[in-house]
Amino acid sequence: NAGVTQTPKFRVLKTGQSMTLLCAQDMNHEYMYWYRQDPGMGLRLIHYSVGEGTTAKGEVPDGYNVSRLKKQNFLLGLESAAPSQTSVYFCASSSPSGAGLNTEAFFGQGTRLTVV
Amino acid sequence: QKEVEQDPGPLSVPEGAIVSLNCTYSNSAFQYFMWYRQYSRKGPELLMYTYSSGNKEDGRFTAQVDKSSKYISLFIRDSQPSDSATYLCAMSRTSYDKVIFGPGTSLSVIP
Numbered sequence: 001n002a003g004v005t006q007t008p009k010f011r012v013l014k015t016g017q018s019m020t021l022l023c024a025q026d027m028n029h030e031y032m033y034w035y036r037q038d039p040g041m042g043l044r045l046i047h048y049s050v051g052e053g054t055t056a057k058g059e060v061p062d063g064y065n066v067s068r069l070k071k072q073n074f075l076l077g078l079e080s081a082a083p084s085q086t087s088v089y090f091c092a093s094s095s096p097s098g099a100g101l102n103t104e105a106f107f108g109q110g111t112r113l114t115v116v
Numbered sequence: 117q118k119e120v121e122q123d124p125g126p127l128s129v130p131e132g133a134i135v136s137l138n139c140t141y142s143n144s145a146f147q148y149f150m151w152y153r154q155y156s157r158k159g160p161e162l163l164m165y166t167y168s169s170g171n172k173e174d175g176r177f178t179a180q181v182d183k184s185s186k187y188i189s190l191f192i193r194d195s196q197p198s199d200s201a202t203y204l205c206a207m208s209r210t211s212y213d214k215v216i217f218g219p220g221t222s223l224s225v226i227p
Contacts, residue, residue, distance in 0.1 A: 004159075033214070040124055042204060042219030043160070058214070090159055094215075104150075105215055107159030 002026055006091050006108035013081045013115045021076040021111050023091030031094045032074035033058075033105065034066060036087040043090065049074055081115045088112050119143050122205055122218035131227050135192040139205035139218045142186065146207040146216075149181050151190045154202045154220065163203070164190070195225045 007022040023032065033048040035058075045058030049068040063085060065077045074093075078085060092105040122139045129135055137151075147168055152160035164179045166172045166188075172179045178191040188207075192199055205218040 035217075040219060042120075042122070043217040045214060045216070048214055092159075104162045104165070105160075107161070109159050110157070 004091055004093055004106050004108040006089075006111050008111060009109065010112045011114070013078075013113065015082060015115060017081050018077070018079050019081065019113075020078075021089055021091075021113075023074045023076070023093075023108060025072055025074075025091075025093040025106070027093060027095070027106065028071070029093035029095040029106070030071075031105075032068065033092045033094075034064070034074065034076045035090045035092065036060065036085075037090060037110075038087050046076065046089075083115045086113060086115045118219075119216050120205060120207060120218040122221055124219055124221060126222040126224060128224045128226060129195055131195060131197060131225055133195050133225075135195050135199070135223060135225075137190040137192075137203050137205075137221050137223070139188050140186055141188070141207060143207075143209070143216075144183070144186065145209045148208045148211060149179070149188050150206040150215070151177075151179055152204040152206055152217070154204060156201075160204055197225045197227050200224045 004025045034046040035043040044060045047066040049055045052071040055066045067075045089111045091108045094105045120141045150165040151163045153163045154160040166179050169181045169183045176193045180189045202220040202222045204220040206215045208215045
């Protein structure tokens with residue numbers, strides 16, 4: 001049982017390049033999230049999805065797009081990378097219909113992105 | 117003003133000390149309160165959660181919520197070097213709502 005898997009783990013981009021981060025979960029969770037983590041800022045929510053085919057903006061959505069075509073996958077896209085998007089990106093998933101705490105989020109191992 | 121505030125530390129304590137980690141928040145609608153632990157270069161993992169006000173104990177860890185003061189705490193008794201990590205508080209309005217995280221407090225427990 002892999003849980004939440006993020007691809008890639010590391011990436012260096014040049015300013016203006018595009019890329020897609022992939023998040024896959026095998027827990028049949030309804031909710032999926034993309035966060036970025038920066039020193040002193042904690043985890044900030046970029047976009048989230050409450051089900052297949054749905055997406056919503058979080059706290060810092062500008063410069064990012066997402067898609068949730070399949071329940072198990074949540075993609076984060078950067079169309080034109082900027083140095084300000086240098087960060088560690090975490091994907092998470094949770095299930096509002098599960099037993100126990102419905103808001104427990106399970107996190108991936110993170111993607112370290114550097115934009116030069 | 118951020119919705120959730122947390123002293124970033126770093127906090128350094130000797131092994132065996134009692135540690136107190138705290139968060140304040142501004143949204144009185146928050147009802148679910150969580151503490152996540154994040155080891156270096158890893159994703160956060162849920163440590164404890166509480167609903168509404170009150171205390172919850174789990175082994176060496178105690179979580180407290182004071183909704184009247186909009187203040188939550190995590191106490192660690194008999195701290196161990198393996199407790200060295202960043203601790204993030206988190207909260208949500210309902211069990212179906214998105215979770216808002218604090219910036220995290222870095223803790224080092226020195227043997």
